[in-house]
Amino acid sequence: MKYIFFALTLIILTYCNNEQETSNCIDTEKIKLDQFCIEIYQPVCGCDLKTYSNTCFAQINGVIEWTSGKCEKN
Structure with a gap:
């Protein structure tokens, strides 16, 4: 029983740590969804672990x- 509790605690702490890392990578002041981006596919993986078509799309989403x-699937 102790091992199950320890394992669950470890999983929860790991998840919480990941959530903090990705939430700090978006600057809400830089979100400009009305801005135009050229549709050239050169994928980038944002620090929020989402794949964007190119750097322009990442930038207008505040990344x-x-x-x-591309971001790797876990």
């Missing part, structure tokens, strides 16, 4: 950090 390529 402040990203890496080249």
Whole structure:
């Protein structure tokens, strides 16, 4: 029983830590959904773990950090 409690606690703490990391990567002041982006597919993975079509789409959604390529599915 102790092991189950420990495992559940560890899972919850890990999830909470991930939630904090991704929530700090969006700057709400930079969200500009009315801005135009060219439809060129060069995917980037945002720090919120979402794949955007290109850097422009990441920027207008307020993402402040990203890496080249699609996000990996967990």
